Amino acid sequence: MKKNKSFVPPGDVFLLTAAILFLMPVLYMAAAMFFSEADMYTFYIHPTSGKTLHLIPHHLSLKQFGSLFLAETDFLASLSRSVLYAFGISFLRTVLAVSAGYAAAFYSFPLKKIFLGCCLTLMFIPPLAMQVPEYILLRFLGLLGKEWSLFLIYAVHPVSICIMIYAFSRIPSETGEAAALDGCGSLRCLWSVLLPQGGYAVYLLFMLSFIDVWNMIEGPMVFLQDPDLYPLAILLPDIMKKHPYAAPVFGCMFVCIPLLLYAACRESLAVYVWKEVGMYETEME
């Protein structure tokens, strides 16, 4: 049967439409960033006959961006706190997971089985179920109400450890042995030989950790107890309510950092898919 190459199947068109509809919340929010105050009031805040969705403004305006710098919203300070928490905790999680994953995949050491068993068990314990003892532990350490409490509690992430063990165990053990024969020390072998091969998993892990921490609400509320230390995820709804005119710009700024990170890690996600099925090398050739 002859196939017309320029013809896009209706199934593809349908799915593409569905995918764009999926992104409508972000698209409408991004469009509303450029609405003037009058448009925002007419369409969304005090409409005369119900709210209606609009992608194109009557009057284009960049005035909403000015609200980001208002001292009373404290938006930028909260955003920078969120960035600090998300980057710091994700970095710690990744370092701990890479180190433990490397050890578990390539070495046998005392208590290894117990350690792996604990990681698997802890994966299924709801984080909220651990709040009471974590709170007591932090109080004992004198870290309650301090930013460091979040770093300590959230750095331990059994799922991340399991992801790295899995990623490293996919690399043939001969790779590490060959590097050792060539005089590589353990640290150098990890840094120069294994990490380049398992790097895609590190990016993936960092991105997933970042998104997780970026969204955290319950932990900071309990452990920080001070709104001046809260990340933006907790404060954003209040900021949006106080400044309804600039709500889209606040929402978009909060979305754009994880989105940028996703864009940077997207290639690693694709590599992850292909590595999983052992097709990466042939595809690349």
Add this chain to the structure above:
Amino acid sequence: MKMSKRRIRRSFTGLIFALPAMAAVAFIGVLPMLYTVLNSFSGGLSMEVFVGWENYRQLFASAAFQLGIRNTAVFYLTVLPMMVLLPLLLAAAVCSCKAVRHTLESLFFIPSVIPSASLLWFVDILCGDTGVLNSILVKMGQNPINFFAGIPAIVLLHCMFLYRYGGYNFFLYLIAFAGISKEQYETASINGAGRLQIFRLVELPQITPTILLCTAFSVMNGYSIYREAYLIGGAYPDTSLYLLQHFLNNSFRNLSYGKLCSAASVILSLCVFSIMIAFFILNRRKKRYEKE
């Protein structure tokens, strides 16, 4: 048997690399878990008084706990099948697209990256008292609906959960579908199998382990639904949105309920454990049955 020097050295190196994570898991994971279990059986401010099952008795008598556990159970029972099936169907459909497959993969995964707090603005525009949906209802001559209470709130919570976390399962299914060789598709097509038959006879048997994995991930992601429920209704939402996590968080703040909180944590952990173990046993039996 004497261990060789090399083996001891390797064992020591492994321990050095694993030690930070081991210490962290022990102090931040295992010890708090044990403390929670012990705390649930004790009375008073510290753990010196053993009260047996008293905390559990009080817990099950608490109306808030009953409401929380009922809503959480309903949420899991209804959302899990959707979380497993919808991304599966979507991934199967995307895999059959040739021209725009990679674009679709990215577009469908993006919602997983979007923070729930940002979605709130759109949710309010869409579902608020004077929102788009209510405007449509009024224009059709119907009464407006409060989307933040009762059954509409539960539906909204389900939609937000599917939107926010469905992408992870979609991604896992993509990996599973990519693992099926082209030859199998070609053989099935030559033998006259249609798209549905290929899905049922070729794809579905090979992605069964991924379905289990997605179920496990969905259960874990379900813990985070508190975030969405909190953003919709705050710490004390409408009774339809009151989850076990609300009970845990609110009773935790009230020191007199600290013991109840521990007991609730143990109950929640046990429930999740039982579900996961049941899944793993079923999967193992299925594999054994298939081998035979």
